[in-house]
Amino acid sequence: MNATNPLILLVAAIFTHNIALVYILGMCPFIVISRNFKTAMGMGVAIIFVVTLTAIIIWPIYWLILVPAKAEIVSYLIFIIVIAATVQLLEMIIEKFFPPLQSSFGIFLPLITVNCIVLAVCLFMVLRKYDFIQTVFYSLGTSAGWALAIIIMAAIKEKMMLVSDVPNGLRGAGITMIIAGLLAFAFMGFAGMITLQ
Amino acid sequence: MSPKKTVKRSFRHTKWFKALTAGLWQDHPTFCMVLGLCSILAITNRMGNAIAMGLGVTFCIVFSSFFVSLFRNVIPSRVRMLAYMVIIATFVICVDRFLKAYFPPISEELGPYVGLIITNCIIMGRAEAYAIKNGPLLSVLDGLGCGIGYTLMLILMALVRETIGFGTLLGYRVMSGSWVNWVVMTIAPGAFFLLGVYMWIFRTIAKKTEA
Numbered sequence: 003m004n005a006t007n008p009l010i011l012l013v014a015a016i017f018t019h020n021i022a023l024v025y026i027l028g029m030c031p032f033i034v035i036s037r038n039f040k041t042a043m044g045m046g047v048a049i050i051f052v053v054t055l056t057a058i059i060i061w062p063i064y065w066l067i068l069v070p071a072k073a074e075i076v077s078y079l080i081f082i083i084v085i086a087a088t089v090q091l092l093e094m095i096i097e098k099f100f101p102p103l104q105s106s107f108g109i110f111l112p113l114i115t116v117n118c119i120v121l122a123v124c125l126f127m128v129l130r131k132y133d134f135i136q137t138v139f140y141s142l143g144t145s146a147g148w149a150l151a152i153i154i155m156a157a158i159k160e161k162m163m164l165v166s167d168v169p170n171g172l173r174g175a176g177i178t179m180i181i182a183g184l185l186a187f188a189f190m191g192f193a194g195m196i197t198l199q
Numbered sequence: 200m201s202p203k204k205t206v207k208r209s210f211r212h213t214k215w216f217k218a219l220t221a222g223l224w225q226d227h228p229t230f231c232m233v234l235g236l237c238s239i240l241a242i243t244n245r246m247g248n249a250i251a252m253g254l255g256v257t258f259c260i261v262f263s264s265f266f267v268s269l270f271r272n273v274i275p276s277r278v279r280m281l282a283y284m285v286i287i288a289t290f291v292i293c294v295d296r297f298l299k300a301y302f303p304p305i306s307e308e309l310g311p312y313v314g315l316i317i318t319n320c321i322i323m324g325r326a327e328a329y330a331i332k333n334g335p336l337l338s339v340l341d342g343l344g345c346g347i348g349y350t351l352m353l354i355l356m357a358l359v360r361e362t363i364g365f366g367t368l369l370g371y372r373v374m375s376g377s378w379v380n381w382v383v384m385t386i387a388p389g390a391f392f393l394l395g396v397y398m399w400i401f402r403t404i405a406k407k408t409e410a
Contacts, residue, residue, distance in 0.1 A: 026387055029236035030320050075296070078314050079288045086281050115280060118237050118318040125311035171403030172395070175233045179395030186388040 008139035015143025022151035028119040042156030046149025057141035222345030235321040240390040249357035257346025264342035
């Protein structure tokens with residue numbers, strides 16, 4: 003097992019190993035949904051919730067069922083089925099018990115099933131052999147880091163739309179890429195504080 | 200007009216040809232649909248990885264499009280997302296095992312990104328937008344076109360990033376001895392800038408803009 007302190011892992015996952023700007027994962031919503039600050043906020047919160055929940059569910063399934071049964075070969079299949087089922091369940095619970103949340107939070111849930119971050123957190127946690135506590139902190143940190151990145155991006159883009167004059171071909175996805183590159187430069191400043199193997 | 204030319208033109212207007220070439224230019228997965236960016240950005244710092252990834256994704260698109268299209272009348276529409284994912288994951292496991300067995304260094308370097316082909320939106324996008332409505336053969340052609348378009352994009356990115364970032368191409372030295380590597384091209388910021396510039400160029404040529 004890996005012996006990193008869970009709290010260090012939390013900080014590392016948010017800043018030095020930010021999943022959006024260092025590992026470049028979860029790009030589709032990062033580019034497309036970051037037009038509006040409020041929407042980005044909703045998506046970020048939804049991601050934090052789903053990623054942490056699925057990591058907590060998948061950890062025991064992998065280490066207590068798949069590994070003893072020597073069935074690691076089907077782990078991808080099991081992971082995505084569990085993710086899809088969790089998201090579906092969450093959607094139904096929100097619809098039934100928390101209708102006010104539905105409009106601000108529920109609409110993002112179906113999109114999250116196909117989001118790479120959820121699967122990526124599960125794969126990284128298996129690859130680096132985190133124990134349960136580390137998994138909880140790591141998944142929380144990773145999703146919070148992604149939420150931070152998309153919120154910064156949305157804030158920049160919202161301001162940019164008011165004042166800037168972007169060349170025609172660069173509008174939309176192109177300029178988002180350039181901004182993401184600058185943000186990634188900024189996050190490079192954190193590199194070296196903590197090293198994960 | 201020679202008969203050969205007539206044959207060629209009539210072939211170019213068939214739906215088969217259209218299905219194959221849509222993914223190469225007017226529906227290109229990266230520039231027009233802005234899908235599947237994670238692997239385009241993350242693993243293109245080496246040409247070998249880019250080619251392996253491109254072939255893997257093409258294989259997965261072709262086969263999953265074929266099977267989704269084959270079962271399109273059986274899959275209930277409420278659970279179709281789950282059905283796509285199960286089909287895609289099966290082929291991704293094939294790719295993962297194949298790389299592990301025959302190309303262990305590449306598999307090592309790609310790491311979790313092979314597994315993440317499952318959530319590559321292109322495959323899911325083609326299944327939802329095309330394969331679920333069309334016959335198996337057309338879907339295979341459409342998947343092949345998209346896969347080739349995607350692979351070309353990966354190669355274009357890797358071409359610049361490996362040459363400038365490491366001074367090599369497929370592991371062979373191409374830059375002269377005094378070349379100083381631009382380390383930034385091998386990590387995240389370089390990837391973002393390069394894709395931004397490519398998008399600018401291609402969208403200007405295609406005169407395709409967004410608000």
